[in-house]
Amino acid sequence: MYAPFATMPDKSRGRLVAEEESYFRSPFQRDRDRIIHASAFRRLKHKTQVFVEHEGDNYRTRLTHSIEVAQVARTIAGALGLNQELTEAVALAHDLGHTPFGHTGEDALHALMGPYGGFDHNAQAIRIVTNLERHYANFDGLNLTWETLEAIAKHNGPVTGALPWALAEFNATMDLELHSHASAEAQVAALADDIAYNNHDLHDGLRAGLFSDAEVARLPIVSSAYRDVDLRYPGLEKNRRRHEALRRVFGVMVQDVIETSQDRLQESGVQSVEEVRALGAPVVRFSDGLWLDLKDIRAFLFERMYRAPKVMEKRAEVSKVVEALFPYFLANPLEMPERWHPEIRMAQNKTALARLVSDYIAGMTDRFALQLHERLIAGKPASG
DSSP states (O other), X not given: OOOTTSOOGGGOXXXXXXXXXXXXXOHHHHHHHHHHTSHHHHHGGGSBSSSOGGGOTTSOBHHHHHXXXXXXXXXXXXXXXXXXXXXXXXXXXXXXXXXXXXXHHHHHHHHHTGGGTOOOHHHHHHHIIIIIOOOOSSOSSOOOBHHHHHHHHHTTSOOOXXXXXXXXXXXXXXXXXXXXXXXXXXXXXXXXXXXXXXHHHHHHHHHTTSSOHHHHTTSTTHHHHHHHHHHHSTTOOHHHHHHHHHHHHHHHHHHHHHHHHHHHHHHHTOOSHHHHHHTSSOSSOOOHHHHHHHHHHHHHHIIIIITXXXXXXXXXXXXXXXHHHHHHHHHOGGGSOGGGHHHHHHOOSHHHHXXXXXXXXXXXOHHHHHHHHHHHTTTOOOOO
């Protein structure tokens, strides 16, 4: 049973290319299924979350992160009476536009693309699902519903000011109303992303030995979780103790979002998804107190994990890979796979060509980028 402010599947604004509806799947379930079957989704299994993909089999990748986000998002959406299928579709798609090597690769590619309009992973996700996935007979992309596209574009809030070129290009074809907030389902996906990475980055950092359980146990939220575990299970083996504590942290964040959002939705009086969009502020959120606690956790992770010497050393190394591949393919575009050649030959200027090179590099997995760099560039004498 949907709440009145949920996104109703029978009221979808439709797809860019009209299709006959499925009699056994809703439009948003169909979107979810297409995302799961997309090539870009499969490639997430070899893309960095924090640690470069080949550094260890137990660390999160973009794929496992996206699955965890989807699980959290469905739970919250169900508790709030929202459309779980739309929420899950957005959660699964939210990281499709990420480059190899995570935010490090994105930073490098954005700098390289500075003269050509820059690079933004959220906009790239839209480009992937509307253009770069080319498997269907009647259209490029996945031909997702307006609601799913809006949610992918705006799950972090309204997009104002100068638009990333990839988003501006599609928005000129299908207006996603970028000035407003997205549906509550999109907002849930955004908060589920925060919940998932705050929790699993603590777990991965502990596994990597970047900090200790004793240090983590002094953080807000986490401290009470460890105390509860020690009270219930005195002398518990280290890894079980850690897991029990962090699953409690997970639960605290999820419960806080559900309770705070229920209050917010009731207080706002919204009775439709259109009213959610027009409200001018998000309806799905953490409580003020928990938000402050999460700021402390993020500050700890930033200092001890994202900027740890071991991680920074690897970031510098992989940045050089992207920084070498981009000019190489810009100078030698026909060394890109054959599927790119028709568009390369049609490129009317260097900007158009650079955007094709950016699309190609952004789609690479960590391992493919490293292998390609080794084959094409490493060990070759510098030209001069």
